[in-house]
Amino acid sequence: MEENIEKLGQKFKEKINSIKSMADAESVRVEALGKKGEVIEILKNLKNVEESKRKEVGDKANKLRVEIEELIEKKKEELKELEYEAKIKNAEKIDLTVPVDDKVGSLHPITIVSRELEDIFTGMGFTVEDGNEVETEYNNFEAVNVPKYHPARDMQDTFWLENGEVLKTQTSAAQNKIMKKYGAPLKAIFPGRCFRNEALDASHENTFFQMEGMMIDKNVSISNLIYFMKTLLSEVFKKEVEVRLRPGFFPFVEPGFELDIKCPYCGGVGCKVCKYGSWIELCPCGMIHPKVLEMGGIDPEEYSGFAFGLGLSRLAMMKYNINDLRALNSCDLRVLKQMKIK
């Protein structure tokens, strides 16, 4: 019996040595250690071995079983290693310098700039509102203190519609509705498309975007406006900006200002962006006209506030160094695809 075991050991060791594949390994394992495997058979038949040798034979057979198991495992590992080596050796070298379809689309520059600004404003507690594109004459003009036949209507060439409405010439057209909706105190911005009946050239578009903002509370002063605009614009340009106010006339504010910033691109030394003027006229603003507050249902004796308008199209052009305003509405993907989504 013991000889048998030894022979068996010899036989399987040889077989294991000649294993070439995982399948071989499995069949050798089954032959030796399967349910009817030769080594297992010995263990199953131990009861037939005479009592005195039973333990010894059992021990040897068990030892053999463990030995074969280990050898097969070892062989399997060797085979795996060979397999990996072969895989690596035969692997196709992947050329990552070949262009691939990144399948990343693009957002419109206005969307990107508007979203950035909206994030800044919501961080400062402003609600974002949406205005209409077609507005009543009342909302676009009367409610912002531009009565019929007022010369201020010349400041904006208007697209008139056959039903007497207009394509809104300014985001201010939403002021009245927003004041009526929220009352005071109020902090809101309202970005939107605006329209002017103008011939197109590199710096004139009949369709462009503005973002208007209003802040109404008790005791809002000119000094607060300057502080606010400076803080806001520093966020927009991601650096401390110097601002200055000049008188400007906009019928819906009193006093009205033109806000200039010291050119953030050259620091005021003079460059293409500021047209070598060191200041950039950026945003009309002012203290909301008492009549406008009144028409919006807010008591100008109790509340005051400021309003400002940012040219989104202008900011987008500055941000991306676009020198022709018409590019924004061109639908030309050769232009727009450059604005890959982050």
Add this chain to the structure above:
Amino acid sequence: MYISINWIKDFVDLDGIDVENLIYKFTMSTAEVEGITKHGQDVSGVITARIESVEEVENSKKLHKLMVNNGKELLQVVCGAPNVREGAVVAFAQVGSKVQGQNIGVATLAGIESNGMCLSEKELGVSDDHSGIIILDDDTPLGVDIKTIIPVDDIIYEVDNKSLTNRPDLWGHYGIAREIATIVNRPLKPLEVEELNQYRELEKLAIDVAVENEENPLCLRYSAMRVENVTKKQASWKVKTRLYYCGMRSINLLADMTNYIMMELGQPMHAFDERVVDSVGVRTLPEATKFTTLDGQDRDLDKGTLMIWHKDTPVAIAGVMGGLQSEIEDDTTKLFLESANFDAVQIRKTAAKLDLRTDAAAHYEKTLDPELCELAIARFIKLLRDEDKDITITSAFSDVYVKKYPHITIHIDKPFIDRAIGKVLSMEEVTRTLTNLKYDIKVDGDNITIEVPTFRATKDVSQKADIIEEIARIHGYDNIVPESNLWKISPVQKDPVRELEYSAKELLASKYGASEIHSYVWYNTELNQELGIKTRDNLKITNGIVRLDNTLRHEMAPTMLYAIHKNLKYMSEAKVFEVGRTFDYHFDGGLAEEYKVLGIGLSSLKQTEKELMYEAKSMVDSIVSIDRNMTVEYKHMEDVENNWMHPVNSYEVLVNGISLGYISVVHPKIVDSINPKAAIVVAEIRIDTLGEIAKHEIEYKEISKYQTVTFDLSLIVDKDVMYGDIEKAIKEAKMQYLMGYELVDIYESAEKLLGKKAVTIRFTIGSYTDTLTKEQIDKEREEVLNSLKSHQMNIAE
């Protein structure tokens, strides 16, 4: 508007003040300056000289050889001007002088040496007249710098007209001088005027103003005076040069003087030839009339246009332009001088209607102060007398004053001013500023009572906010220290539609590689025709620059097709989207309805229509599922509304039974006109409607602890049976344990399955309380099969 610094200096002493810095301060305190021009810097060394002799030059029709006396010596000069004559005193550019920036040297003309040149007004830079050389008064001293006789040197700055829209008082130099005096804190000199009272005993001129509306008269005031014995024809160099520098051409003495007053005081004036107009009426036209204005144009005037009449003949369009008939002629010596005030709206309407935006109209439409009428006449006579000392006044100041503006008093207190500005200013500064700007003020403790001067009271200044502006701007906005205010912070409500819009945009760009475009809200008529797109009639723009493109879009799809048309020329695929507005109008004069719509346009030369349809569907599914947990229903459309939609492959998109729009293959006709090789799909989704649909909150479902069972069924159905129909049959089945099902495969083969297709679906069933028994599993299978069978959907054998 152009401002002459020389003119300003008539009223404010600017000695020792840096003019450029002053103009900067003007920008910072009053109104935007658009540019500065320094006249006379390119001229030097030009002197007066007399032509002593004139000789023809042989073989030249034009040239003359002159001997010119510069006060020291005689110089030989060749000159081509037609108006040379012996004894004429001229502006002479001698050798070594500078004209138009060029150095003058010895030149040879027609073989003759010329030692300098006689200048025209254009060459000197004081007008655009180049018809002859300047001829000065005979008694002009010789050899003196021309600049002592003709005020060539001046600094002109241009103020942005728009920023003066609300400041009628700044439409003349005297008003600007008042601002400048305040800015530099120096006194404003009073205007020198003729004392009109001395003529009060003289005859009054007949002025008849018809007042049709007492509340809102069209003519607020009409003043006139008669001036005789005007013999001079040309205004002085001072007047002519100032007018030219400020953008007006010199015409004759009287026209120039009325323009001069307008540019000095802002008050338009009109001089009628007294032989034609010796009395006036002011009333509207009873019927439409043709009228010839003094520019020689025949104009059609509407009934109701306000006119100046002489007896029964209209002689001027009030406040806009005079008539040709009553124009000042060369032999006019007697004039009827008008200084009037008309309603701003009326003037603006008339000027706009006639497209005749004269300077007078531009002034009147700013709402001028009627008090100016009298001042302007008094000033006019004083200045005309300076020009022509022999004039005589032969009438009393004649005046019909229909409506005075109410006097305005504003009460304000110092703490209010400080609060509004956000800085505490001294009472001294506040009162000084207001006094310099000619407000009458009374101070009582902190309270200030302010009387607004008439020239600010027509519309500009009426309330406290206006006073705040006056004080703050003169103080200088730069000098206000920015200060925070501790406003209450409250959480910001986000607009669901706007949020959805952004999420959708990001998704389309990042997941599907589409590009956002912006376009126009009106249809492109020409392109519609080229591409064969038919659009529905809709609200129109009445005054667009491009006449054809005036219909507002009712649908987004045409915009998408324009973009595809444009881009497929350059690339093999164009996938675009825009969240834009569409409009709906019922042609009833009512308001337009406005919608926020996502338009999607997918086009490719590489992909099939089917692939693009599935991509569009995937896009819509993803957008709807953003934070919403909802499923979309796609309903095959039997009729398509728009001609770009495919009659077979168009699907309505619904969520919760609410229609959001459609996805459609583009009609082959239109594809053909874009690119016959392309596959094109468009979709329109009402993002506003979707944003308003209440969200389904996501409910967590526990995973069953018991084993689930899956089985596949392969159905053979008619080719045109839709998967949606199969789903309906599955949902109708009385299955108790269905946990889910999914499409494994759709197999179509022309050879093996004639007119049919095989659809394989995998079902998952299970229970939360038990492991299913074989009987239960079989029962489930049977239920679904029964339901499918009742819809003629059988499993493959």
